[in-house]
Every structure is written in C-alpha cells, then in structure tokens.
C-alpha cells in the first residue's frame with residue numbers, strides 16, 4: 001500500500017470510530033490504543049508508517065507538540081495531535097518510549113546500502129551513533145526504520161520549501177544530493 005492510501009484508509013477508520021479517549025484519567029496504554037490503527041498496538045507500525053516504539057520520550061513529546069502547533073509539516077499527524085492535551089501527549093510519549101524497538105525485516109539494495117553506510121559514517125554517526133541505533137533525548141533511532149518512511153522524512157528535511165523545525169538536520173540534509181538520501185535509506189533499512 002502506498003503511504004497516502006494507508007493514510008486515507010486509516011482516516012476512515014478514525015472517522016468511523018471516533019476517539020473516546022477524553023473520558024477521565026485514561027491510562028497510558030488506553031491513549032496508546034488510539035494510535036494503533038497506524039502505529040500498531042505498541043508502536044510497531046506497519047510499513048510505511050514510522051515505528052515509534054522505543055523512541056526517546058523527549059523526541060516523541062516534542063514531535064507531537066510540533067505537529068500540533070503546525071510547526072512540523074505532516075499529512076495527518078497535525079490534525080490528530082490537535083485532539084490531545086499536553087498531559088495526554090506526555091502519557092503517550094512515555095508509553096511508546098517504554099516499548100521495545102524491533103527492526104522489521106525489509107528489502108534493501110546491498111550496493112546502495114554500501115554507499116549509504118559510507119555517507120552515514122562520514123556525516124551522521126556523530127549524532128545517530130552506533131550505525132543509527134542510538135536513541136536518546138531529542139535524537140530518534142533511525143537504524144531499522146521503514147525505508148519508505150526514511151526516504152519521505154529525509155526529503156522533508158532536504159526540501160527548502162518544507163520548513164522542518166529542526167534547523168540542524170535541515171542544514172545537514174541540504175548539503176546532500178537526492179541520490180544520497182536514497183542510499184542512506186537503504187543503509188538504515190539494512191540495519192537491525
């Protein structure tokens with residue numbers, strides 16, 4: 001399924017089953033369930049939705065809040081995030097951060113992955129340490145993320161007309177060639 005098709009499908013699911021999470025004191029996992037249609041019950045999303053299980057709490061909170069404020073461009077998350085209070089976002093972030101990341105098995109091109117590996121160790125390893133497995137503070141894990149999502153999100157940072165809130169990542173990405181983005185995505189997809 002293409003990204004936009006999956007999104008349309010999932011939106012239908014949401015419209016047909018409106019969120020009732022606004023009841024008193026929802027537990028962390030109850031809140032997490034409202035995300036399951038796209039991100040799986042524990043954040044282990046199906047391709048091409050980004051895996052969020054085990055991402056750092058700080059990263060998850062900040063990302064959700066910047067979707068909500070419209071600072072971070074998105075196809076769907078902005079509209080969704082607007083339905084949640086700060087406390088609910090914090091609770092969901094803590095729930096997903098406490099789940100285990102599991103890299104899915106996915107196809108990749110070995111030659112492209114080798115090109116991507118070289119770029120990674122030259123330009124990305126300082127922050128995305130351990131081959132992109134590092135996940136801490138504001139830095140998300142990227143090794144083993146779905147390749148299609150990585151390609152899309154790297155394009156977002158790369159494109160000057162899409163103002164991603166993280167200045168540094170945008171500066172770093174803008175120095176690369178669009179072919180490099182593809183190679184990097186194959187490299188991260190090859191990592192477990």
Ligand code: HEC
Nearest residue numbers: 010011034035037038050052060063074075076077092140
């Ligand atoms: C209808 C499908 C759908 C639902 C439901 C959904 N998401 Fe998302 N999520 C996406 C898509 C698609 C993206 C990529 C950004 C975009 O295009 O909106 C994303 C991106 C994210 C990201 C950023 C991941 C990254 O590393 O870049 C986070 C965090 C996130 N979602 C959290 C949540 C939470 C928490 C919920 C439950 C309140 C939720 N999502 C519900 C589809 C969904």
Ligand code: HEC
Nearest residue numbers: 123124126127138139140142150153154166168169172184
């Ligand atoms: C100075 C530290 C730093 C460097 C160097 C860096 N990144 Fe990042 N990267 C980050 C941070 C912080 C984020 C989260 C940004 C945000 O909140 O939008 C991020 C986000 C990402 C994401 C989005 C992940 C997601 O789940 O949405 C990808 C993909 C990525 N970086 C790839 C790269 C690649 C490829 C390079 C090298 C060309 C690189 N980064 C270099 C710090 C860095």
